[in-house]
Amino acid sequence: MATNRQAASSSSRWRAPVLFAVLAVLFVLEGTVRNSMFSGSWNTSLAILNMGLISAITALGVNMQWGYAGLFNVGVVGFLAMGALAPVLVSLPPVEGAWAAGGTRLMGALLVGLGTLAMAKLAWTRTRSGIATTAVLIAGFVAYRWLFDPAVVAIEANNPARHGNIGGLGLPVLLSWAVGGLFAAAAAWAIGKVALGLRSDYLAIATLGIGEIIVAVMKNENWLARGVMNITSIPRPVAQEVDLQNNPDFVEFASSWGFAAAEASGIWVKLSYMSLFLVVLLAIILLAELALKSPWGRMMRAIRDNETAAEAMGKDVTRRHLQVFILGSAVIGVAGAMMVTLDGLLAPTSYNPLRYTFLIWVMVIVGGSGNNWGAVLGAVTIWFLWIKAEVWGPALFALLTAPLPDSAFKSHLLDSAPHMRFIAMGLVLLLVLRFAPRGLLPEK
């Protein structure tokens, strides 16, 4: 939702292709040129690109919420984490003995928990009696804890060195991407039901809260995904590097291109991931563009641009907001599942809001809110810069501080160079928001 929303100025139709071409050149430089600025390794270049594509999908989800509807989601990290749980719960092989130890009881507890909330809602709408609702909640909570606590103890005691978690269903990992979307959508439904329809800041604050809580659950509930002990060995949808290196056909194929087998296998795996990610990304963009051009999309933009007018025309603003909030969060959840699949690892401690919420926001704003291609461009560009700033920042600092005499002050400055990334990103956000609120690729 840019502040000035005049009819699209005559921005050149070449703008998008040129900007994407510039970005492509950056990645090619990263892959081919080895100097103080670029690594000259295709493996690094593709690794940045893959994570950039996942960021792009996350940014698309945020863009749906912000660009289409003007909803400010400050809990992106939580929805990513929600999606990240899916590969663990869907595609890991089942843990031997976990279900026997307490699986049924655990499911019962979760059902009782959900049932309690539903009953409380029913009690409130039917009787409007605070006492009855509280009684339902307390009874439900006691029953929940009575079922839940022993089940968790039993599951976590089951081979705690290797497992101690409930395990997965052993289904294909690609399926879990869709499930990740569903998980995030469910969380979005719950939070949207409460916070939408109130003033706009409230959704921001509520999503900030749910984001922190989802990450806290992931860190502390060991039965779910082993908490801070991390889950490794998440199944891969693509070949293993080692298998490729042991495959004589592949080694021959690699050498015909002039690559060593080790390097080529890494590139091959990353290209496979890249194609999977591109398929998902393009499918989401296609659907989003179709939706945006449909009557539904026009309605969404009408609501965003003038809620009062849209409401006067008989549009149910809160319902539409809930709808788009759930859709956007589902896309973020898919990205979360994809990210865990790419890493092959679920590490709850790495879910930091600065990196996973606010950096995504910078991507969306810089790219051009309301424009899907802008979100993609912004995401990949900012991700590239974010990664490279790790190398460029200290180098720049060393250059700038070179004239200073050696002192404690100088070494302090050099040590704090990595933190400059945050200042730089904040400045980018503020500058774009103020001077180019329509972003790199303005909404048409």
Place this chain on the structure above:
Amino acid sequence: MDIANALVVFLNFVFIPAAAYGAQLALGALGVTLVYGILRFSNFAHGDTMAFGTGTVILLTWGLQAMGISAGPLPTALIALPFGIALTALLVLGTDRAVYRFYRKQKAAPIILVMASVGVMFVMNGLTRVLIGVDEYRFDDGARFIMDVRTFREMTGLPEGLALRSTQALTVGVALVVMVALFWFLNRTKSGKAMRAYSDNEDLALLSGIDPERVVRLTWIIAAGLATIAGTLYGLDKSFKAFNYFQILLPIFAAAIVGGLGNPLGAIAGGFLVAFSEVAVTYPWVRVVGYLVPGYEPSGLMQLLGTEYKFAVSFVILIVVLLFRPTGLFRGKSV
């Protein structure tokens, strides 16, 4: 039934920590609510303003300690506090000038201002990291205890001990002084009345010749002061770690919304409500119950929620308020 011991355990582990934490939250929420009342947006950068303010206070404290200046039994940080406030106020006024004023003149939607405050949060976070780093620091000096466990036991002969750390007493004391001063300012002085008038009805205030920019400047200075004081007290009481100040944003928002955004009295009540609920829900009650009900041996800790989920408490309070009374208990602005 052993009421004396139960009471001592309750005071020691629930009441005193919650009162100190509540005072810190109340001061933080006051800052958020004042900014909301005058500038009409939720300031996401408030947590990092607290972190920045506390960071400068710590650096100044180290400087004072190096010069051999101390405040006797009180923490040296108290001497450094006014200077920290001044520096933070300068920074905050600078951000208003560079960032918020533009959107205010443009009469941008509140959500744009919220987003700008997220950008400011990023920058302030980075500044704090550059200034003092990401490590954990303790910077309380002076007397550690007003009452320690052993003295209390010797005094009363009870098996349970009661400790009152000087930082806890100091927190509550300073918070009370600041709150009284703030309300005196808002209700008794001309500038305070101008602020309230501007918050109630902007157009009417402009017609009565109130200078809006002056009101805004005053608000930022007060907010910076409150943030630095709240942050320093929190850091003295627990410890300073920059990331914790981002996390404390949620309880602070919860407190401000529970009390009604824009309502200073509500922010104080909300701060204590959130703090007491948080501590009460995450405290294992087994010892208190053990004294109250002799012969009863509960199998668990009687803890409703693990301490790692303390933020869930403020979140649930927030949700309940949004569901049933979105304007807050004390009727804040409903805009």
